[in-house]
Amino acid sequence: MTAQEYELAVDVRGLIKRYGGVTAVDGIDLGIRRGEVFGLLGPNGAGKSTTVEILQGNRDRDAGEVSVLGSDPATGTRAWRSRVGIVWQDESAPAELTVRETVRHFAGYYPRPRDPEEVIALVGLEAKAESRIKALSGGQRRRLDVALGVIGGPDLLLLDEPTTGFDPAARRQFWSLIRALADDGTTIVLTTHYLEEAEALVHRLAIVAKGRIVAEGDPGTLRERYGTEATVAWTEPDGTPRAERTGTPTRTVTELTHRFGGEIPGLTVSRPTLEDVYLRLTGQSQEEAR
Ligand SMILES: Nc1ncnc2c1ncn2[C@@H]1O[C@H](COP(=O)(O)OP(=O)(O)OP(=O)(O)O)[C@@H](O)[C@H]1O
Structure with a gap:
């Protein structure tokens, strides 16, 4: 097959690999352009x-179709x-x-x-x-x-x-x-x-x-799809740090602006990182991941 005849550099369907009783790869599909x-x-x-x-x-492999550069x-x-x-x-x-x-x-x-x-x-x-x-x-x-x-x-x-x-x-x-x-x-x-x-x-x-x-x-799409909530953090007048996870951070900030009558001490608004998405999807807590 020549370079022009395949669209995907890597085309994997239903890949399975077992090592004895361990299923290391359990039905992976990949299309890499x-x-x-x-x-x-x-x-x-x-x-x-x-x-x-x-x-x-x-x-x-134990099962599945694999094509790499057409072979x-x-x-x-x-x-x-x-x-x-x-x-x-x-x-x-x-x-x-x-x-x-x-x-x-x-x-x-x-x-x-x-x-x-x-x-x-x-x-x-x-x-x-x-x-x-x-x-x-x-x-x-x-x-x-x-x-x-x-x-x-x-x-x-x-x-x-x-x-x-x-x-x-x-x-x-x-x-x-x-x-x-x-x-x-x-x-x-x-x-x-x-x-x-x-x-x-x-x-x-x-x-x-x-x-x-x-x-x-x-990466951007994964962050958006799996991590829609933002974290709004601020500091209360008595110095207590507060943080709130919300899907509507603008509304939270507006409410806080009213409450504080202007500037919100220590305000940060952060979107989930790819790491947050990764840990959520792989079921690892921050502690385990370290
Ligand atoms: N040669 C082998 N014989 C038996 N089991 C194996 C062998 N190689 C890997 N495994 C097992 O298959 C599973 C997947 O291993 P693999 O090395 O592919 O994972 P990985 O995602 O590359 O991990 P790492 O990030 O630690 O390199 C694991 O449970 C591992 O113990």
Whole structure:
């Protein structure tokens, strides 16, 4: 099948995967468009990694139809594999090689690789190009892993928890990298535990809990659909902080304005974050989530 013959980069229907008595994936449907950055979010054990591994062709399934770039990953050819970029959690690149040597070496595996120097720059490792892998920090190592995932010039990049262990600055740099790849037309599917990462990066996301998708959409729509109430908070004249959840925050503020005869001390009006929606849908309390 050629690139023009399939509409969805990833098309999954009724996916089921069991490990013995555990149903890790329990009937997932996914339609990910070409050029989209798509996030899979969910608590530990929700089935995200299993789903991504099946998309990569690295894990078999018990039921369901799966099409990735027009092919079934279970029978993906070498040519198909060269179009799907995978970022391994534990890349076993030789520790004695330099960054430049490693990226060049991996480029040799692909029919139409990207320019190694361009890829090293894309992941922000120019200054480390001559460093041996064993001398890289954890975050730099992870960026090298991403470089190796994109060196083949993939049409689809699958990332399983790409920024785990990153410091905040490295995480933001990584987001820029993902945006640059997306701007280049690469379809990107990533799993993450970080809600702010999803808000910052993805066009659409699916929230997964216990092997099922419990919500799907763009972050703004999910916030609106599942978190309609706002929180109005203020401070009473005796200094007591008060907060009220309401579907009509303007009315609450108007009432308070009358009551206070003008300015309302300590007034804030906040809309639910994606995190609030996520915790509600996955049934996790704030405490459990920490
Ligand atoms: N190789 C395996 N053998 C047996 N059970 C497994 C295996 N891999 C995963 N599981 C189980 O399948 C379920 C889903 O696991 P999975 O790793 O897909 O979840 P996840 O959403 O990626 O979790 P996390 O966020 O912790 O990475 C869990 O109950 C897990 O214990």
